Amino acid sequence: MSRRIEAAFLKAKGEGRAALIPYITAGYPDLARLSGLVRALSQAGADVIEIGIPFSDPLADGPVLQRAATEALRQGVRIRDIMAAVREVASGSPPLVFLTYINPVFRAGMGAFAHAARESGVEALIIPDLPWVEGTDLRRAASAEEMTIIPLVAPTSTPQHLWAIRRARGFVYGVSVTGVTGMRQDVDDGARAMVARVKHVVPLPVALGFGISTPDQAREVGGWADGVIVGSALVKAIAEDPGNAEAVAFGMVSAFRQKMAAPSRTTPPAFVGGSQK
Numbered sequence: 001m002s003r004r005i006e007a008a009f010l011k012a013k014g015e016g017r018a019a020l021i022p023y024i025t026a027g028y029p030d031l032a033r034l035s036g037l038v039r040a041l042s043q044a045g046a047d048v049i050e051i052g053i054p055f056s057d058p059l060a061d062g063p064v065l066q067r068a069a070t071e072a073l074r075q076g077v078r079i080r081d082i083m084a085a086v087r088e089v090a091s092g093s094p095p096l097v098f099l100t101y102i103n104p105v106f107r108a109g110m111g112a113f114a115h116a117a118r119e120s121g122v123e124a125l126i127i128p129d130l131p132w133v134e135g136t137d138l139r140r141a142a143s144a145e146e147m148t149i150i151p152l153v154a155p156t157s158t159p160q161h162l163w164a165i166r167r168a169r170g171f172v173y174g175v176s177v178t179g180v181t182g183m184r185q186d187v188d189d190g191a192r193a194m195v196a197r198v199k200h201v202v203p204l205p206v207a208l209g210f211g212i213s214t215p216d217q218a219r220e221v222g223g224w225a226d227g228v229i230v231g232s233a234l235v236k237a238i239a240e241d242p243g244n245a246e247a248v249a250f251g252m253v254s255a256f257r258q259k260m261a262a263p264s265r266t267t268p269p270a271f272v273g274g275s276q277k
């Protein structure tokens with residue numbers, strides 16, 4: 001369970017850097033591009049790829065991700081179609097993680113959703129609006145499919161919450177701010193202390209997200225966190241040039257990956273893909 005995710009963090013650590021986890025919204029700019037985007041991110045050096053399932057009420061998402069989800073839903077994207085598209089590329093990709101909300105999972109049935117996600121090749125789920133203490137049934141369903149539920153922590157997380165997630169698997173998703181996703185000029189001053197507090201209790205790598213917008217920020221965070229999650233900045237870049245979504249994603253993630261690399265790693269990867277449209 002989650003062995004490939006854990007191996008990805010160990011590999012990054014062995015190379016003297018933090019793991020890089022880019023986020024894309026499934027179905028944006030359109031579903032036909034999902035497989036190409038995953039391949040581009042893989043070629044650019046992503047260690048884990050987070051795929052957001054569009055939802056009509058994404059409580060944790062800021063304006064950029066809300067717009068992407070709204071557009072995907074307007075086009076009629078459905079979860080079954082997303083899972084079919086993911087299945088096409090999962091075997092040759094870094095570990096894939098779905099981010100979704102509890103309503104779609106509940107409507108499908110926890111066991112059915114976990115089974116379908118695992119069949120698509122996804123290895124973990126992130127559910128921002130499901131409190132950990134209320135997630136026992138979903139964790140049990142995921143475990144039956146050899147998947148894991150990724151726990152989230154925030155600057156406001158209590159010692160009780162950290163104690164509760166100490167037996168989780170995969171990694172801990174560290175929310176850098178008490179707010180929604182979005183690009184920010186600076187990393188919150190309390191994020192580093194939060195990561196240290198989590199690592200004192202939970203024996204898992206901690207990846208920080210919500211607000212990391214530039215390669216310099218990623219390099220800074222990678223100096224004290226185990227992973228860096230880049231979402232809104234990447235989706236915004238794709239939105240500015242949707243016709244070249246794969247090349248845009250490749251170029252941006254390559255820049256992040258290069259900045260985060262150990263000093264001896266100076267040669268960027270080459271993009272060999274192309275538009276899937």
